[in-house]
Amino acid sequence: MIDDRTTRRSVLTALGGLGLSSTGTMVSRTSAATDSRDNGPQRGDPFVHPDELEAFVDETLAKRIGTTTPGATVAIVSGDTSVLTKGYGVADVDSGEPVRADETVFRVGSVGKLVTYTAVIQGVERGVLDLDADVNTYLDDSEVTVPDTYEDPVTLRHLGTHTAGFESTLDPGIVSEPTALDSLETILIDRQPSRIRPPGELVGYSNYGAALAGHVVAGSHNTTFEEYLQSEIFDPLSMSYSTFAQPIPDNQPGYLAAPHVRRDGSFTVADDVYINMRPAGSLSATATDMVAFMKAHLCDGAVGDRRILDRKTTEMMHSRHHVRHQAVTNWRYGFHEYGNPDANLIAHSGATVNFTSYLLLAPDQNVGIFVAFNSNPSERPKAIVDEIVAEFGLQKAPTTPTPTSRPGSQKRAETVAGEYSLTYLPQSGPLQVVDLLEHLTVEPAANSHLQTTTLEGDARQWVETEPYVYEEVGGHDVLAFEVTDGEVDVLNMSSEPTGVYQPVPFHERQLVTGGVLGTALSGFGLSLVGWGGHNAWQQLKQYRTDNESGVEDSG
Structure with a gap:
């Protein structure tokens, strides 16, 4: 990233209309506040120059459209103002229909849990x-x-x-x-x-x-x-293109983007799927409708005179309801915290088999961001949100913590060394093998560091900042161990709000290190043929997309 932000943004503004297929709206910042307090541009409003924001998002998505996803839809709000709603790429590679932020409906998966x-x-x-x-x-x-x-x-x-x-x-x-x-x-x-x-x-x-x-x-x-959500949330907020119903009713306005898979270097339209646990992930919506939902959460539960919650109740929902550890991301009601827990950023990700999405709110800055793809790539919509957060200063840039010599640090590193697995993974049934794929190894490293390594070989370095609490070198992530009588009970990782790590019993370690994993995976594939009429490897792909964090993700 270029350090000279002013120069970069000037260039980006000039590039704002480059030939990236897109349709959308950028709204003027002169709209009046509609609540008793000023819900327009806030002190230190990061999006005070919407042309710079649009140019940045254009450039960010230009690198992905056609390679990461065929289409995307974006909504960004500040207070009661919609700063940017815009579609990118195509809704359907067969028809070439462009994504329109106000008409193209995306399946948003677990973002619907927030509703x-x-x-x-x-x-x-x-x-x-x-x-x-x-x-x-x-x-x-x-x-x-x-x-x-x-x-x-x-x-x-x-x-x-x-x-x-x-x-x-x-x-x-x-x-x-x-x-x-x-x-x-x-x-x-x-x-x-x-x-x-x-x-x-x-x-x-x-x-x-x-x-x-x-x-x-x-x-x-x-x-x-479905009827309750329609009458109590969608109708009051004029979210006319949103529904939990499956399939989408014929009289519903707009059109559903096609799901896509990437094979042999190109995207093809995939079969759609349907979700029985509707409240957990069957929501379909446009970016413009998600503007209304984010505004309601940022403006004390109301959009203009259309109210779905009162102010105190909205604040209660956004407050902490479960604390894993004070040093890591915790849970609000329905939302998890994002990045530095002190930044007061709250979020949720979503995925169906071939759609992905991410929604983030910054209540202190009165900002909301929503991004969705009509594909399920390894690089998800959260990556776009991460870049916007970093570029526009919604949280402080990561700094490398200074290693300090702490009494007992070597012994603590040896205490926490071991293998760990996540609590949100299946403990029985055919998908139990996923637990093996997600084991995390922790071991002491040089220079008073700790190192974590995934089964895929991804390694990260950590520095102890207080007993049993470690900050990522060059990142925002934090590890916090809970230790009783010299034994680790729980490993909390800030970037894994969807669960906590617990030590893996010795016999389960042998399944991985002893070479049993390959046999288990082979049986796993065979055992899931015909499971619910759906390829379970796609379910594993959905799980990894919806729950892997990179930094602060969830499903």
Whole structure:
């Protein structure tokens, strides 16, 4: 990146209209505030020059369109002002139809969980729901029941912070035909995972938990989940192109972008898929509709005179609801923190098999960013958000921590050395093999550093900044170990908000180091043929896209 930001932005502004296929809108910064307080450009507004922002986003996506994804849609807001809504590339490589931010509908996957959890908070505000009540309280008229495996019950607060203790199955009930969709109640009964840990203890990302929260919302209001969201969020915010319904209703405006896969160096249209656990990931929306949703969250729950939450309730949703460790990213309600926990950036990623998305809010700067692709590449929409965050100073640039000689540092490094796996990975069933693929090795390194290495060989260096807390060299990431009587209980990684790492038992280490992994993977592929009519390797791809962090990602 060029250090001279002023020179660079001048060049980018000049390049703003280059021949990258795009359609969109850049709105003037003169619109008046519509709330009792000033929700327009804020102090230190990072997007005070929208032409520079547009030029930067144009350049950033020009490097990806046609190689990373055939199409993308972008929405950026500051307060109650839409700074940029723009489509890039094509919605369908066969027709050549361009992406239009205000008409092209994208499947946004788990970003839709934010809408689901907003609906939960509406119920709390109205006195219909209580975040700390036993969730079974709201299931009296349902066949779904959460078993009393542990003394403490599962609550809506647990569901919104992924701390209910359900075993992860990764599969949100994906099917290849809409006729194969079950009712939400049926899927929650048939696909109920085991409770494998007490609620409130550890984060373990759960599609089932989000789907259960949506079921509670619907049941407590005596309607269906889709109908509730339509009447209580989409209609009030004029999100006319948004729906959780599958397939998208014929009378819905706009057109759905085609899903794409990249084979032999080019993109082809892929078959669409459908998600049984609708509240966890079946939302389809345009970038313009996501503008309205982000504005509501940034402007105290309202867009103009259209209100979905009150101010205090919105602030409550954005506050911390579960703390893994003070040094790392933690959970707000439905949102996880992004980057430096002190930066107050909150986010969520999303993916279906061949769509990906990312949404970030910066409440202190009153800024929101949404990006979606009609593909599922290794480099995801979060990469675009990361570049915008860095370029426009939404959080401080990473600095290399100075190694210091701390008493006992070598012994602590030896204590934490070992192999770790993530809590959101399956502990049983055919996808248990994914757990083997995600093992992380921790070992002491030179110069008082710690080194982590993935199974793929990706290595990072860390410096101890306080006992059992380590900062990434040249990055924002943080490791924080919880140690009792010389034994590691938990490894928290800031860039993995969707779970925590726990030490791997010796016999499981042997599955990897002893060469058993290849055999396991071979059996894994065979065992999943015909699973739900969908290729499970695509499910593994979805899992890795939706949950791998790089830096601060989640699914």
